[in-house]
Amino acid sequence: MNDEQKPTKLPSLKQHTNGQAVAYYKGNAYYFGRYGTPLAEERFKRFLVTLLSDVPQPRRTRDPLSVRGLAREWGPHVLAYYTKAGKRTSEVDLIAYAMRYLVNYYGEERAANFGPSHLKGLQSALIVEGLSRVTINKYIDRVRRLFRWAVAEELVPGDRWERLRAVPNLRKGRSEARELPPVQPVEQRDIEALCRVLPPPLASMVRVHALCGARPGEIVGLRPCDIDSSEEVWRAQLTDHKTSHIGRTRTLYFGPEARALLRPLLVSRRGDMPLFSPKEAQAWRNQGASTHRRPDQKPTPTKTDREVGDAYTVGSYRRALTRASAEAGIVPAITPNRLRHTAATRIRRKHGLDAAQAVLGHASADITQVYAELDAKRAAAIMEEMG
Numbered sequence: 001m002n003d004e005q006k007p008t009k010l011p012s013l014k015q016h017t018n019g020q021a022v023a024y025y026k027g028n029a030y031y032f033g034r035y036g037t038p039l040a041e042e043r044f045k046r047f048l049v050t051l052l053s054d055v056p057q058p059r060r061t062r063d064p065l066s067v068r069g070l071a072r073e074w075g076p077h078v079l080a081y082y083t084k085a086g087k088r089t090s091e092v093d094l095i096a097y098a099m100r101y102l103v104n105y106y107g108e109e110r111a112a113n114f115g116p117s118h119l120k121g122l123q124s125a126l127i128v129e130g131l132s133r134v135t136i137n138k139y140i141d142r143v144r145r146l147f148r149w150a151v152a153e154e155l156v157p158g159d160r161w162e163r164l165r166a167v168p169n170l171r172k173g174r175s176e177a178r179e180l181p182p183v184q185p186v187e188q189r190d191i192e193a194l195c196r197v198l199p200p201p202l203a204s205m206v207r208v209h210a211l212c213g214a215r216p217g218e219i220v221g222l223r224p225c226d227i228d229s230s231e232e233v234w235r236a237q238l239t240d241h242k243t244s245h246i247g248r249t250r251t252l253y254f255g256p257e258a259r260a261l262l263r264p265l266l267v268s269r270r271g272d273m274p275l276f277s278p279k280e281a282q283a284w285r286n287q288g289a290s291t292h293r294r295p296d297q298k299p300t301p302t303k304t305d306r307e308v309g310d311a312y313t314v315g316s317y318r319r320a321l322t323r324a325s326a327e328a329g330i331v332p333a334i335t336p337n338r339l340r341h342t343a344a345t346r347i348r349r350k351h352g353l354d355a356a357q358a359v360l361g362h363a364s365a366d367i368t369q370v371y372a373e374l375d376a377k378r379a380a381a382i383m384e385e386m387g
Contacts, residue, residue, distance in 0.1 A: 068103050
């Protein structure tokens with residue numbers, strides 16, 4: 001070794017704040033999976049062997065980085081960044097969908113050459129694919145996000161992201177992209193028809209959702225320990241919600257009808273258990289299947305507790321409502337977002353737009369503490385009257 005050449009200092013394995021095992025080397029972060037697991041340790045050892053053998057890392061390869069390779073490089077960052085409470089968010093899957101389209105059309109293109117003409121070409125391709133205008137705009141935004149990250153990591157020239165930002169989103173009525181129909185509220189008779197074919201635990205969830213106007217992710221994650229029943233109007237101060245990462249608070253309010261539905265659940269649940277249990281719903285279905293079986297009929301396989309999660313996800317909740325809507329003959333199908341829209345419509349009709357914003361958490365991000373307090377008082381009073 002040359003006397004003037006300093007030996008390379010090898011990185012150590014650290015625990016990231018999101019629970020991932022991470023090592024920092026030459027200004028880059030490398031992720032190896034959940035910290036403390038044998039798999040993460042093994043991956044880190046292979047990484048050290050690679051450094052010691054002086055094999056070039058993928059990010060330092062002499063070959064031009066392709067769009068496919070860039071998307072692959074982004075993967076560990078996406079998995080680490082879009083994780084809450086040890087669980088990956090739905091954004092991970094949505095980014096994967098966007099990257100799939102990007103790679104299918106421009107995977108072999110040099111990442112350093114990807115520019116506005118390519119992004120416009122992807123927009124046109126997604127229109128031909130039949131995606132809606134809203135979905136296309138969201139996918140294109142995720143492609144821009146990829147190149148913003150790549151610029152910060154010095155994987156592509158610094159002007160790539162700025163040039164892609166110059167490509168406008170598709171505007172309503174000014175493109176050939178398919179438009180989604182507006183979200184419609186659900187009539188009360190359809191909610192009752194839906195609940196008649198749902199398991200009682202899931203039917204209670206639907207009724208509470210239509211009353212309180214929670215976001216789908218908020219209702220599926222609700223726990224007994226979240227609910228404060230010390231005052232006349234019950235409330236749930238949520239710590240993990242859609243806008244928590246920008247410092248926003250979110251409170252759900254429960255009027256008399258919602259309280260009547262929640263009261264028996266609070267008695268039968270531990271504080272940290274999911275308030276609405278898919279296991280209970282599946283047990284109800286299995287019991288019904290055995291009750292209606294003929295004496296000569298063999299039992300059909302049923303899902304076990306191991307196959308059913310402890311809590312609903314937004315996806316499993318939506319699928320359950322879609323199946324039940326088809327069984328009840330409800331068209332269009334009832335979805336979680338339609339239930340939230342139902343609460344918003346009821347409140348807006350009777351109390352105005354600002355009241356709906358107060359209850360549903362639609363206030364702007366720069367709202368002052370004074371206005372936030374007024375919104376909380378108004379929301380509590382409204383939900384006491386509305387149910």
